[in-house]
Amino acid sequence: MSDRRKRRRPDPDSDSESDTRPFKHLLKPDATILSSLRTLASSAAASSSKTLTLSDLRLSAACREVSDLPPSAVQSAIESLAVSLARSILSGQGFSFTVPSRSSANQLYVPELDRIVLKDKTSLRPYSSVSTVRKTTITTRILHLIHQLCLKNIHVTKRDLFYTDVKLFQDQTQSDAVLDDVSCILGCTRSSLNVVAAEKGVVVGRLIFSDNGDMIDCTKMGMGGKAIPPNIDRVGDMKSDALFILLVEKDAAYMRLAEDRFYNRFPCIIVTAKGQPDVATRLFLRKMKMELKLPVLALVDSDPYGLKILSVYGCGSKNMSYDSANLTTPDIKWLGIRPSDLDKYKIPEQCRLPMTEQDIKTGKDLLEEDFVKKNPGWVEELNLMVKSKQKAEIQALSSFGFQYLSEVYLPLKLQQRDWL
Amino acid sequence: MSDRRKRRRPDPDSDSESDTRPFKHLLKPDATILSSLRTLASSAAASSSKTLTLSDLRLSAACREVSDLPPSAVQSAIESLAVSLARSILSGQGFSFTVPSRSSANQLYVPELDRIVLKDKTSLRPYSSVSTVRKTTITTRILHLIHQLCLKNIHVTKRDLFYTDVKLFQDQTQSDAVLDDVSCILGCTRSSLNVVAAEKGVVVGRLIFSDNGDMIDCTKMGMGGKAIPPNIDRVGDMKSDALFILLVEKDAAYMRLAEDRFYNRFPCIIVTAKGQPDVATRLFLRKMKMELKLPVLALVDSDPYGLKILSVYGCGSKNMSYDSANLTTPDIKWLGIRPSDLDKYKIPEQCRLPMTEQDIKTGKDLLEEDFVKKNPGWVEELNLMVKSKQKAEIQALSSFGFQYLSEVYLPLKLQQRDWL
Numbered sequence: 148m149s150d151r152r153k154r155r156r157p158d159p160d161s162d163s164e165s166d167t168r169p170f171k172h173l174l175k176p177d178a179t180i181l182s183s184l185r186t187l188a189s190s191a192a193a194s195s196s197k198t199l200t201l202s203d204l205r206l207s208a209a210c211r212e213v214s215d216l217p218p219s220a221v222q223s224a225i226e227s228l229a230v231s232l233a234r235s236i237l238s239g240q241g242f243s244f245t246v247p248s249r250s251s252a253n254q255l256y257v258p259e260l261d262r263i264v265l266k267d268k269t270s271l272r273p274y275s276s277v278s279t280v281r282k283t284t285i286t287t288r289i290l291h292l293i294h295q296l297c298l299k300n301i302h303v304t305k306r307d308l309f310y311t312d313v314k315l316f317q318d319q320t321q322s323d324a325v326l327d328d329v330s331c332i333l334g335c336t337r338s339s340l341n342v343v344a345a346e347k348g349v350v351v352g353r354l355i356f357s358d359n360g361d362m363i364d365c366t367k368m369g370m371g372g373k374a375i376p377p378n379i380d381r382v383g384d385m386k387s388d389a390l391f392i393l394l395v396e397k398d399a400a401y402m403r404l405a406e407d408r409f410y411n412r413f414p415c416i417i418v419t420a421k422g423q424p425d426v427a428t429r430l431f432l433r434k435m436k437m438e439l440k441l442p443v444l445a446l447v448d449s450d451p452y453g454l455k456i457l458s459v460y461g462c463g464s465k466n467m468s469y470d471s472a473n474l475t476t477p478d479i480k481w482l483g484i485r486p487s488d489l490d491k492y493k494i495p496e497q498c499r500l501p502m503t504e505q506d507i508k509t510g511k512d513l514l515e516e517d518f519v520k521k522n523p524g525w526v527e528e529l530n531l532m533v534k535s536k537q538k539a540e541i542q543a544l545s546s547f548g549f550q551y552l553s554e555v556y557l558p559l560k561l562q563q564r565d566w567l
Numbered sequence: 568m569s570d571r572r573k574r575r576r577p578d579p580d581s582d583s584e585s586d587t588r589p590f591k592h593l594l595k596p597d598a599t600i601l602s603s604l605r606t607l608a609s610s611a612a613a614s615s616s617k618t619l620t621l622s623d624l625r626l627s628a629a630c631r632e633v634s635d636l637p638p639s640a641v642q643s644a645i646e647s648l649a650v651s652l653a654r655s656i657l658s659g660q661g662f663s664f665t666v667p668s669r670s671s672a673n674q675l676y677v678p679e680l681d682r683i684v685l686k687d688k689t690s691l692r693p694y695s696s697v698s699t700v701r702k703t704t705i706t707t708r709i710l711h712l713i714h715q716l717c718l719k720n721i722h723v724t725k726r727d728l729f730y731t732d733v734k735l736f737q738d739q740t741q742s743d744a745v746l747d748d749v750s751c752i753l754g755c756t757r758s759s760l761n762v763v764a765a766e767k768g769v770v771v772g773r774l775i776f777s778d779n780g781d782m783i784d785c786t787k788m789g790m791g792g793k794a795i796p797p798n799i800d801r802v803g804d805m806k807s808d809a810l811f812i813l814l815v816e817k818d819a820a821y822m823r824l825a826e827d828r829f830y831n832r833f834p835c836i837i838v839t840a841k842g843q844p845d846v847a848t849r850l851f852l853r854k855m856k857m858e859l860k861l862p863v864l865a866l867v868d869s870d871p872y873g874l875k876i877l878s879v880y881g882c883g884s885k886n887m888s889y890d891s892a893n894l895t896t897p898d899i900k901w902l903g904i905r906p907s908d909l910d911k912y913k914i915p916e917q918c919r920l921p922m923t924e925q926d927i928k929t930g931k932d933l934l935e936e937d938f939v940k941k942n943p944g945w946v947e948e949l950n951l952m953v954k955s956k957q958k959a960e961i962q963a964l965s966s967f968g969f970q971y972l973s974e975v976y977l978p979l980k981l982q983q984r985d986w987l
Binding site: 296299301302304306307308309310311312313314343346347349358359360361362363367368369370371372374375376377378381382398399402406407421497498540542543544545549 | 721722727763766767769778779788797818822826960
């Protein structure tokens with residue numbers, strides 16, 4: 148009787164829990180799972196070599212993209228621009244910038260590329276107009292500051308940039324917006340401008356890379372992991388014997404996997420931005436994917452925001468669509484927690500949360516997005532979520548024991564190749 | 568003429584800026600500054616050996632404090648508690664917990680210790696009362712879970728703990744509050760319970776330490792730095808040739824110093840929690856201060872929140888006063904940006920911000936706090952802030968050039984021993 152009760156109600160703390168934890172009995176030996184992962188890794192390496200670009204689709208004229216440029220190239224681009232402006236003034240035509248439009252009307256989702264890109268609409272920003280004289284001045288000043296940053300090759304934050312001329316910029320939204328304009332004008336990424344965002348991501352596992360000249364071995368970073376550097380241009384020499392990259396939405400799940408050294412049982416690199424993806428983590432993930440040619444599996448909450456976070460890594464945010472080629476990581480697989488997992492893994496009712504009206508609206512909006520639509524599996528899962536009106540966090544798995552995530556759920560997911 | 572203009576209006580971007588930057592000419596050679604820092608370091612090493620405790624003040628009976636216990640000791644404490652509860656039930660007296668009160672009425676600032684401590688008031692939490700039966704059950708369940716964590720010696724987050732029994736805990740505030748109660752009942756720190764908070768701090772500079780068995784050299788962590796581990800009990804073997812610890816409020820200033828490798832010019836350890844201090848960073852800072860016996864200099868914004876952040880590192884938060892002995896770092900010096908620096912360093916008017924009504928209220932409230940009152944220099948600075956109604960961020964120094972912070976302001980502060 149006591150035995151039967153144990154089987155029905157999972158006890159997260161029982162010492163001899165190994166047998167009673169749901170689905171534990173389905174797990175095959177690690178060697179079997181590993182060999183299946185090796186197949187996954189080699190197919191990812193084969194497929195990722197043929198990433199499509201705008202020019203493959205003959206869209207380079209109709210769309211605008213920026214690329215990574217070394218500081219010296221940014222410097223020359225600014226100098227050429229200055230010369231052309233001076234010529235224009237000398238020829239009596241005054242001076243104006245041609246600025247690509249970054250409005251959503253000028254954005255396009257390209258299914259072949261699976262990301263949002265910027266179309267080719269531009270607008271003129273003349274100095275000799277009351278409505279644009281201020282913005283033209285700010286643009287010139289930002290170009291001047293960027294030129295200095297590239298000359299010295301140092302990195303600053305947007306906040307630093309704002310404070311160099313508060314009188315002119317007035318508030319930071321103004322200098323920030325012009326900074327994005329300058330990226331588009333020069334055709335280079337924001338990181339090429341040496342303006343970086345605050346870092347918050349961490350990485351741990353089977354990865355060696357150089358950060359500003361120092362070699363970092365991420366298997367020797369304890370539980371805390373290595374903070375992801377804010378400036379991707381000083382990151383290089385990536386080496387790894389991992390079979391996949393595990394992209395984790397949240398800190399708590401990351402911690403569990405780091406403490407259990409999950410990456411030693413299943414060779415992988417574990418990375419998290421601790422919530423909303425920041426630019427540094429997105430750049431780092433893409434760089435890993437591109438250089439190491441590894442498959443990326445995502446572990447996110449089973450709610451609309453989990454999928455949204457996955458989508459920002461995968462196909463970019465609208466705000467920085469001009470840089471989607473550099474910020475996005477193609478072909479991220481949705482490993483879990485998926486809405487269908489809730490029943491499949493018998494997540495107890497009390498660990499599921501009812502979706503709010505706002506959640507349901509966000510879920511329905513996602514169903515209209517192209518990047519979701521093109522993946523029938525995702526549509527099915529999202530439909531299930533919206534219909535059941537239930538969500539769950541990764542942490543809900545703790546109801547089967549604190550290490551259920553690392554010892555049963557993830558190994559089983561990998562064994563069953565259960566990703567979409 | 569052009570020369571004179573240059574001297575009056577600092578140009579942050581001029582290539583030959585070295586001479587025109589304010590106060591640059593006051594800087595002595597690094598060797599002079601270093602020798603003064605060596606004196607500071609050795610006096611800190613001498614003074615920090617005599618840290619007062621509650622028992623020195625004969626307050627151990629009147630006040631309650633927790634201490635770090637190894638998992639086996641926590642386990643035994645829980646087992647002893649269980650035995651005593653069983654005895655009480657068997658003797659017909661039912662069962663109840665004696666829980667130290669954590670309300671602010673039971674808190675005390677002890678000037679000799681320079682931190683907030685918990686007084687000795689307790690309350691009874693009997694099972695046989697309608698008003699406390701639920702809380703007693705939650706307490707028992709949490710004790711059970713903690714016992715398991717210590718047995719396995721794994722670490723989890725508060726969120727994981729909550730999810731192990733959502734039906735009982737109902738919402739996380741309930742399990743969180745009881746967790747603090749359990750710390751007080753057992754007389755051990757929350758980290759001893761193996762429940763850890765999310766990490767967000769980073770450290771870089773002249774420090775070597777072990778994280779979960781891996782040796783970490785923080786001079787070889789590039790610009791990103793090392794993420795501070797969530798579980799302090801797996802941190803050890805600290806070694807350093809630094810002369811001081813630089814505690815930085817914000818990410819942007821941290822980045823500037825890390826990129827410029829400030830710690831190589833002036834041997835130091837640079838640490839930041841990126842805003843509000845989290846438990847992991849507070850524990851880490853204290854451990855560095857205690858083991859390495861180094862002075863701690865704080866670089867925070869010149870606003871009431873900067874000083875408040877300094878105070879949380881220094882004398883603790885009211886919420887966790889029972890653990891102030893382990894969470895606080897004694898004798899942190901306020902290096903800058905101090906209100907008097909705004910005029911002294913001629914921070915341009917447009918880089919100063921007007922204080923809001925709320926800011927001024929917070930400033931005035933701080934003036935009433937014991938930990939501020941006991942430092943006359945701090946009172947003077949805070950009075951100046953409230954009177955001038957002006958605040959400024961660390962980033963305001965960027966108006967003199969992006970590297971003004973690392974190349975002029977901080978070296979000059981160190982040279983002049985300008986801290987309070």
